[in-house]
Amino acid sequence: MQWKAHGERQIYTNPWVNLCLVDVQQPDGRRWEYHVVRLRHLAVAAVVNDHREVLMMWRHRFITDAWAWELPMGLVEEGETPDQAASREVLEIGCGTGRTLAYLAQRGVNAKGVDLSPVMAANTTKR
Structure with missing residues (x-):
């Protein structure tokens, strides 16, 4: 039953x-x-290169007061597919699309991003 x-x-x-x-x-x-x-719905990305290395982030979590390795993940925003959200989260690990850096800069934080892609670095500068 x-x-x-x-x-x-x-x-x-x-x-x-x-x-x-x-x-x-x-x-x-x-x-x-x-x-x-x-x-809310989350999207998680497992990015694996040709050497079978996995892209992960070393993050501190407030609730557990612990540092741990995590896969890129984030909320699926309205009008966005899970694939699009996962891609966005991967881009934002570096300076990526610049959304996170722009948010911090708008609040007075001296935010800097590093990205190997000239296109992504240019996108960040535009924000």
Whole structure:
């Protein structure tokens, strides 16, 4: 037998996460509100070169207070396919499209990007 959902209500939302209460009933008849965290869709890229090396980022995560290697990933924006989002995230590891650097610069951060591609470096300069 399966659990049955009788309804759902959102109790918190922001651009990254939604917290909901779902009215559920177990197969034995017990019923209560169950907390559910719903995340937006993510795109993850595994970029592997001819030497079977994988592109990864060394990042600090606030919640776990730990550094770890991660694959490039990010939210799929409205009107964007998962493939497009994954490509965008890979480009942004360097200076890429310049979106991240532009965001930081607009907030007064002395942001600099390094990219081997003259085209990507030029795109960043335009922003």
